[in-house]
Amino acid sequence: MQPVALSQIGNLTWAFSQRHWRLIVVPMLLLLHVAVVRGVSDPWARALLLAHLGLLLLWQPFLSMERRVSPAQGMVVSLGAVVVMLWLNWWLLAFWVVVLAGLVGGKVYQQHALWQRRAYLVMLLYLVALLAVIILPEIAPRREITSEVRRAAEYGLPLLFVLIALFPAERESAGDAAQVIDFFYAVFLMLLLVVVILGSFTFMTLGRTAYLEALSYTVLLIGGAVLLIGLAWNPRGGVAGLDVFVSRYLFSIGLPLEKWLHFLAELSQLEARPGRFLDEAVAALARLPWVAGAGWRAGESAGEKGEHTPQKVEFQNNALALAIYSRYRMSAALQWHLHLLGQVLGEFYIAKLREEKLRQASYLQAVHETGARMTHDIKNLLQSLNVLCSVAARDDNRDSPQLQALLRRQLPLIAQRLSETLEKLQRPKESPESYVAARAWWDALLKQYRGEGVEFHAAEIPARLRLPQTVFDTVADNLVRNALAKRVVEGYLTVRIAFECGELVSLRVCDSGSAVPEELAPQLLRSPVGSAGGLGIGLYQAAQLARASGYTLSLEENRDGEVCFALAGPAR
Secondary structure (H helix, E strand, O other), rough: HHHHHHHHHHHHHHHHHHHHHHHHHHHHHHHHHHHHOOOOHHHHHHHHHHHHHHHHHHHHOOOOOOOOHHHHHHHHHHHHHHOOOOOOOOHHHHHHHHHHHHHHHHHOOOOOOOHHHHHHHHHHHHHHHHHHHHHHHHHHOOOOHHHHHHHHHHHHOHHHHHHHHHHOOOOOHHHHHOOOHHHHHHHHHHHHHHHHHHHHHHHHHHHOOOOHHHHHHHHHHHHHHHHHHHHOOOOOOOOOHHHHHHHHHHHHHHHHHHHHHHHHHHHHHHOOHHHHHEEEEEEEEOOOOOOOOOEEEEEEEEEEEEEOOOOEEEEEOOOOOOEEEEEEOOOHHHHHHHHHHHHHHHHHHHHHHHHHHHHHHHHHHHHHHHHHHHHHHHHHHHHHHHHHHHHHHHHHHHHHHHHHHHHHHHHHHHHHHHHHHHHHHHHOOOOOOOEHHHHHHHHHHHHHOOOOOOOEEOOOOOOOOOOEEEHHHHHHHHHHHHHHHHHHHHOOEEEEEEEEEEEEEEEEEEEEEOOOOOHHHOOOOOOOOOOOOOOOOHHHHHHHHHHHHEEEEEEEEEOEEEEEEEEEEEEE
16 A cells, blocks of 8 residues: 555645645745855755755656656766765856756746746746856856845845745646756757856956956857847848758758659659559659668569668558668658658559549549440430331231331431441540531431321521531430330320520420429439439430530429420530
8 A cells, every 4th residue: 555655645746846836946946045155065055955956856847756766867866966965066056057047948938828937037037146146256266246245145036036936826737737848948048158157257367357347248248149140040021041041951951852852743743653653753762862772562562772771761551661771870850851751652652543543433434424325325226116116016007108108217217326326336535526407307306206296396497507416316315215205104295396596506305294303303414313214314414415515404394294304505
């Protein structure tokens, strides 16, 4: 039970330290202040610094109290305690205050809460004042801080602790609970303080200046240098600064990454085969000056370019496994960039595979649509042949002149249409659209459906008017055959065919049967619909064919007793 109790105590202590961190920071700074005031020769100063170190372990931004301390971490803490007890001096105190100032400064810009950020700024102000007024004069070449100034600092600086404690408490953010610290900013602040210290001592030694004067000169010079660097880093007026060049260097590592990406984009447009694209892209990747070679495997295909080295970065997704070998020992940034190159190449390769599948699907869809359209045309021809066969099978019509005339009219038309269908099936892309005189086409339509109870209505048809024969034949056959099939199911109904010509040419096929169901009407000409006796894929194919030729097939009227389909388009 004892380990569990100690763990619970540790968790409670850590939670308390996160919620009430000022109750730890203020005593921690107070112990440091008293130890510095008493001096390095006082034995009590060493004890106070050990207590200060213990409170620091509760506040420090590196380890949480819920984690176990490793042996290596315990050795570091023990070594710090031994150094404090045996080798405490003013240089060590100055170094320790600089480190604390860096830690506090690294947390300033990570705080989104206003009062927390102000509290850390006050802490940073106290540490810098302690360093400049009390500690540095003890190790400066000449001690020129008067006792009155030192005494004022000894009793005045602790007032900042009261200010920190009186700041309003705010709700801890997730970032503060995770003890986030800006490591780069902390190191930069530490180095800046070291430069201030050493620069001041240099001015005092070489220029024989006073301490405050040397400190002022150093601070002004460093402040001016930082200001110039800041202006050069991010200048105003839309001019690119040093941050752009540094960012480009860090993200490209001084390498022609943009050129390879540009080549990859061009290759993606020029090369359609995924395997060939991958092989060329890997070859270009291996030609980069910092890449020794690369190997890939995609499905059953594989390839290698260049040579192998111990420095390797691997990338793998569902379609590609890629290994990139570097000529140099890889840093974290270089390894990240190599992995990024593999990820980009993998995404391009997957896109190529999708393009190939899309081309195959488009080809199969074209074959399917062509076959479906030809099948529907052949079905219509077969229906016409069945009608002729049924008429010829009657005993009273075997030798009649009407049957002979019907066969003479229909058989040449059926043979002609069957020949055209076979030609389209053999050469679907080579056969151009054929145009026929509108008057001749209308006369052929009259002959085709004469004797089947179809009413024909047409105004005067100009002799110069021409129609796309395939479109009008396909649409007329589909509409009339569907209406005649509807007559068989619903009983006798009127089927009318009307042809009008003016600025637009229109062909209307109407029947007096029941309306198309409301749930099928919106999709009737836009997609194939399920049907047992017509109005299925045939109308969809006819509408697609009409649209490709510049015509429109629509359902004009849809009510019981009046169902009309219309094919309309420009007159030619």
